[in-house]
Amino acid sequence: MATAVFYHYHRFFHQSQQKQEGQAKYQGRRGGGGEAADASAKEFDGEALLRFGDTGSHIPVMLGEVLDVFASISLRSFVDCTLGAAGHTSAVRSSSDQYNMPWHSCGLNAELKIHTYLKNYRDIKYVLREVDEKLLTLGVDGILMDLGMSSMQVNNAERGFSVLSNGPLDMRMDPQASLKAEDILNSWPDVEVGRILREYGDESNWYSLQGKIVKARQKGGLHFTGDLVHLIQASTSGTKGGRQGWIKTATRVFQALRIAVNDELNTLKETLYACFDCLAPGGRLAVISFHSLEDRIVKQTFLDLINCSRGDEDAEVESYAMDLREIDDDNEAWIIRKIQGLNGTILTKRPISPSQEEEKLNRRSRSAKLRVIQKV
Numbered sequence: 538m539a540t541a542v543f544y545h546y547h548r549f550f551h552q553s554q555q556k557q558e559g560q561a562k563y564q565g566r567r568g569g570g571g572e573a574a575d576a577s578a579k580e581f582d583g584e585a586l587l588r589f590g591d592t593g594s595h596i597p598v599m600l601g602e603v604l605d606v607f608a609s610i611s612l613r614s615f616v617d618c619t620l621g622a623a624g625h626t627s628a629v630r631s632s633s634d635q636y637n638m639p640w641h642s643c644g645l646n647a648e649l650k651i652h653t654y655l656k657n658y659r660d661i662k663y664v665l666r667e668v669d670e671k672l673l674t675l676g677v678d679g680i681l682m683d684l685g686m687s688s689m690q691v692n693n694a695e696r697g698f699s700v701l702s703n704g705p706l707d708m709r710m711d712p713q714a715s716l717k718a719e720d721i722l723n724s725w726p727d728v729e730v731g732r733i734l735r736e737y738g739d740e741s742n743w744y745s746l747q748g749k750i751v752k753a754r755q756k757g758g759l760h761f762t763g764d765l766v767h768l769i770q771a772s773t774s775g776t777k778g779g780r781q782g783w784i785k786t787a788t789r790v791f792q793a794l795r796i797a798v799n800d801e802l803n804t805l806k807e808t809l810y811a812c813f814d815c816l817a818p819g820g821r822l823a824v825i826s827f828h829s830l831e832d833r834i835v836k837q838t839f840l841d842l843i844n845c846s847r848g849d850e851d852a853e854v855e856s857y858a859m860d861l862r863e864i865d866d867d868n869e870a871w872i873i874r875k876i877q878g879l880n881g882t883i884l885t886k887r888p889i890s891p892s893q894e895e896e897k898l899n900r901r902s903r904s905a906k907l908r909v910i911q912k913v
C-alpha cells in the first residue's frame with residue numbers, strides 16, 4: 538500500500554510541444570473492444586516501457602495512455618494512490634521534467650518534493666493534510682489509481698495471492714490488517730462464503746464449492762493456497778477445460794477472496810469520492826481497473842460525481858455543450874467521447890482498453906480499463 542505525492546512549484550508549465558507529439562502518435566482508431574471499451578489507438582511505446590517499467594518485476598499498464606491524460610494539464614501536484622514499482626509515477630514525473638526545461642533554464646526557484654506514505658488509499662485526505670494543508674484547500678492537479686495486482690505481490694507466495702505457488706492463505710494488501718483469507722474460509726457462515734464466491738468471483742459453481750469449503754472445516758480447515766487449489770481441482774476435475782478449467786475457477790475464487798479480505802469494492806467507492814474532493818479545478822483523476830465489478834463502480838461513481846443522472850448522459854452532453862470548450866480535445870486525440878455534468882466531465886464515455894500490441898506483450902494488461910474524470 539503506498540501513496541506518493543509529488544509536486545513542484547512553478548508559475549508556468551509549457552506543454553504545447555508534448556500535445557503535438559502526442560496527437561501525431563494517434564494513427565486512427567481501432568474499432569475493437571466491443572461496446573464495453575474503446576481500444577486504445579495510441580502507438581505502443583515499448584521504449585518508454587523499458588525505461589519506466591522494470592520488466593523483471595512489474596510492467597506498468599497503459600503507460601502511454603496515462604501519460605496522455607496528464608500531459609495537457611498544468612501538473613503542479615500529482616498523487617499516485619497505488620505507487621507499486623513506481624512505473625507510472627516515474628514516467629509522469631520524467632515527462633513533466635522533460636517539458637519543463639525552458640522554465641528550469643530560466644533559473645526560477647524550482648523545487649520538486651516527493652513524499653511516500655504506506656497507507657490505504659482511502660486515507661488520501663489524511664495524507665494530503667500531513668504533507669501540506671494547502672494541498673487540501675487548493676486541490677491537486679492529477680491523481681492516479683492503478684487497481685491491478687503488482688507482479689511482485691503475485692509472485693511472492695507468502696502473500697497468498699498466487700494460484701500456482703503454495704503459501705499461506707493470507708491475501709491481505711495491508712499486512713497489519715487482521716482479516717486473512719483463511720479466516721473467511723474456516724469460520725465465516727456458509728452463506729457468506731457462497732455470497733463472496735458468487736458476487737465477487739462470478740463463480741457459477743459457487744454452491745458446490747461453498748459446501749466443500751465448509752466440509753473441509755471438519756478436517757482442520759484450509760490454511761494454504763495449495764489446500765484451496767486441491768479442493769478446486771477436485772471440484773472441477775469432471776468439467777470441461779482440463780488444467781485451464783480449474784485454473785480459471787481458482788483465479789475467480791482467489792479474486793473473490795482477495796476482494797472480501799480487503800473490502801476492495803467499498804474502499805474503492807469511498808476513495809473515488811475522496812479523490813474527486815481532493816482535485817483542484819480542472820484536475821484529473823485516472824483509474825485503471827481490472828475486472829467488471831471495479832469498472833462498474835468506477836463508471837457509476839463518476840456519473841454520480843459529475844452530477845449527471847444515469848441514462849441521461851446524451852442529454853447532459855447537449856445541455857452543457859457550451860462548457861466543453863474548456864477541454865481542448867483537438868489537442869487531446871485520446872479523448873473520444875465525453876459526458877459533461879455540473880461538477881465535472883467524464884473524459885472517457887467508454888473506458889479505454891490497451892492496444893492489441895500491449896495486450897500481446899503483457900497478458901496481465903488484457904482486462905485493463907482506463908476511465909478518466911476532470912473536475913470543473
Ligand SMILES: C[S@@+](CC[C@H](N)C(=O)[O-])C[C@H]1O[C@@H](n2cnc3c(N)ncnc32)[C@H](O)[C@@H]1O
Nearest residue numbers: 538539597619621622623624625657658683685
Ligand atoms: C498494480 S500495482 C501499481 C503499479 C504501479 N502503477 C506501477 O506502475 O508500478 C497496485 C498497487 O496498489 C497497492 N494497493 C492495493 N490496494 C491498495 C489500497 N487500498 N491502498 C493503497 N495501495 C493499495 C498494491 O499494494 C500495489 O502495490
